[in-house]
Amino acid sequence: MSKKKVMTSTGVEVRHKPLGLRIWNNRGHYIMFLPVFIFVLVLSYWPMLGIRYAFMEYKAGTSPTWAGLVHFNRMFSTDAFWRAFKNTLILSTVKLFLTTFASVVVSIFLNEMGNLFAKKTLQTIIYLPHFMSWAVVASIFTLILSPSNTGMLNGMLRDMGILGAQDRNIYFLGTPSMWRTIFYIINIWKETGWGTIIFLATLSGISPELYEAADIDGATRFQKMRYVTLPALANTIITVLILNLAKVMNLFENVFVLYNAAVYDVSDVISTYIYRMTFTVARPDYGYSTAVGLFKSAVGCVLVLICNWASKKTRGRGIV
Amino acid sequence: MKKKVLALLLASAMVASMAACGNNDEPAGTSDAGSTTPATSTGSDSGAASTSTGSDAPAEPYNLTSLKVLVDGTVNSVKQETEAQNTVREVFIPQLEEAIGAAIGHEIDIEFEVGNHTKYSEDVGRRFVAEDYPDVMIMSANMMKQYSTTGLLWDMADAYANAEFQSRITLPAINENMKDSQGHLYGFAPTYGNGCITYVKQSWLDAVGIKGDDVKTYEDFYNMLLAFKNGDPDGNGVEGDTYGFISAGLIGGEAPYINYTAEFWQDSYPGILQGEDGKWYDGFQTDATKAALKRLQEAYAAGVIDPDSFTAGTKQAREKWWGAEQSGSAGAFSYWAGNWYKNLNENLEKNNLPSEVYQLAPIKEITDNVGGYLNRESPVWVILDDGDGDDSREQAIFDAFIETMLDGDTIQSLWTYGARDLEWSTKAESFTLNANDPEKKKDYNYEEGQFHYRPSVAEPETKLSSKNHLDPALVIAPLTNGFVVSNDLETVSNQFFTSHCVDAPSAPTSDTYSQSSGDLLSAVQECVAAVVVRGEDVDASMETYVNTVGSLVEEILAELNAE
Structure with missing residues (x-):
């Protein structure tokens, strides 16, 4: 089998030098690359050795022993696992679309603001929640939404007469029908500001000539937003969605700090499920946790490939 | 496309080869304790004894x-x-x-x-x-x-x-x-x-006209909570802005799960238990548990239990109980005996609240059916x-x-009192705590040889040091040197607890239980949440519990009862 010829665009055949010689000639680059290569190998690939524990019984204090697919059988036959899987997909996907939508809307409004000082001040204010840890955010909202007499929101509802003297306080974070909505609102509050950065950058790159042309055509402010701004943002919105879609399985901290046993049905996600199965028992089987984690990674990998395909379709280039 | 397939294959091969290289464990079934046992301090030890086990010679x-x-x-x-x-x-x-x-x-x-x-x-x-x-x-x-x-x-x-x-x-x-x-x-x-005692603010008892000694049954206890809920025990002029009871969870995350809410759980125990006949059974699937869930449901619905109790951690519950703002606080709180009794008193005092705390003896339903507060393993x-x-x-x-x-x-x-001459001493000395507060100011004078706590290192102006690890009132072999703090709140509380406690049930030991206790606990917590927080039917919720983990429980019981 003859070696395939590599041609340049002008039709000249490219003849490669031997690999060793090419490496030697580019040794400076390879030396520069070496730390990165070692870093990736040690921190990204070496930990992958742990995958084997998904097929082993691995409890602290004893050597791992081969268990085959036992953990996967247990996992797939456990209702709580499937519930967590479903919740992960729902919470992550809805959160992604809502926070992206909110970021777009806020970006457009910020872009439309004429007063630069007000715009910068508002930007700073809405960026701030992003820098608060989820533990702090949860503490704040737990106090605000507390079902006891000290709960701020319940107090307001009572003051406004919405809750009567005989009504019990509403347990916002303990009511399954309310929990997801509150979760989305808190996530939007925390992450919308940060999400606007990329959209504002895109908006600042829109040619002013387009707006001037629209002005000449007699377009209203809303029409300019509808026919100039949004189309210019469309590609960025899709890019952001696609890039984030690959991360939908990574949901832990924001759920962990806000959920409780009363709302496991609608809030328990794979990472919190793994956490409970591992760290609430006196002597956990890390094999099971690894199996659940491996399944989560496999789904995440499939999502990345789907997003890569979608990215190629929409942007002409992939994400991996 | 070929490149992608090749890349995928190479990546898989890389992972597989790395996994194979890393997998140097002994084959299944051949591992013994020796392969997993501690890395000892032998590196710095000397004169190690022979490791031969076949020798009859006495080991050095x-x-x-x-x-x-x-x-x-x-x-x-x-x-x-x-x-x-x-x-x-x-x-x-x-x-x-x-x-x-x-x-x-x-x-x-x-x-x-x-x-x-x-x-x-x-x-x-x-x-x-x-x-x-x-x-x-x-x-x-x-x-x-x-x-x-x-x-x-x-x-x-x-x-x-x-x-x-x-x-x-x-x-x-x-x-x-x-x-x-x-x-x-x-x-x-x-x-x-050690275990938990139910503590009640004496000032609240006085405000609602109830004597702690008269609270002997669950009915008395519940009426006391109702009085705290509906009256004005904190004296702020507003009725109904307080709670009867607060706890760090309605059910604990570790054994003995019920010690923060003992009056409600009474004779039920939501864990795997060994009966008098030696047989193991699921304490959660009992009529006693159903009755306990109904009591909790009723109390929660009536508002005598602070609803924050369901998710509150110990810190939140404590701070709400002794907080300077007593509106929204509760009168009764079950917490650890000994050192914590002293802490509860001190923190109430620190917040300028009446610091007297009444230690409630176990109610009749607990003493008759269980014997007393549970002393955890x-x-x-x-x-x-x-x-x-x-x-x-x-x-x-x-x-x-x-x-x-x-x-x-x-x-x-x-081990009992900590660092000598820093946290405690037997040397003659005098010191004053709260020197700047005429109401709280207290002088301490000790003679040579007299055992005493010294001012706390963390808060030397206001507090005395407290115990290190061993609780002098709980230790199985008391000190013989006479180093005892008399009339200390800690000791008083420990003595109260030890005279009102029984041992908590032993935890089971089985492979399946060790692996699946997280599933069981989650199911129990969800059932408690459904009944108490959402007010759902006890039987229906219990059925959900059985459908969720019933087979797992049977597997655990079969394993335990086969031993």
């Missing part, structure tokens, strides 16, 4: 010169979170090393590591997986049982039986009950386990077995560390 005494100790947050004098704690640690450890060194006849270097107290089992699991083993460590009784089958823990039954302190033990049952059915003792409990000290078949090292650790812990004198005093 092991010369233990260093010791690695892992503790949770219950050894106060070795904590390292604050500057004050570090100050105490730097004084305490050398004193302990010197005292133990004097007892065993040579110098010893003790290295204390403090694990994450609230996530201790998680911390221990991670250390063990990384094969980072201490020589001796604290474990909860449940942890000790789960690890007792691994070969990792040294059976100290003989060492315990021959210990010098045997003649002074006043509570022999504590460690006898720790032994398994074959008589092995894998952990040593120097004290009672004691945390234990375990020695890690190096698996070399020679017990001399482990015996040396027992002699140096555990046996001396209850010497009745110098070392026990250090």
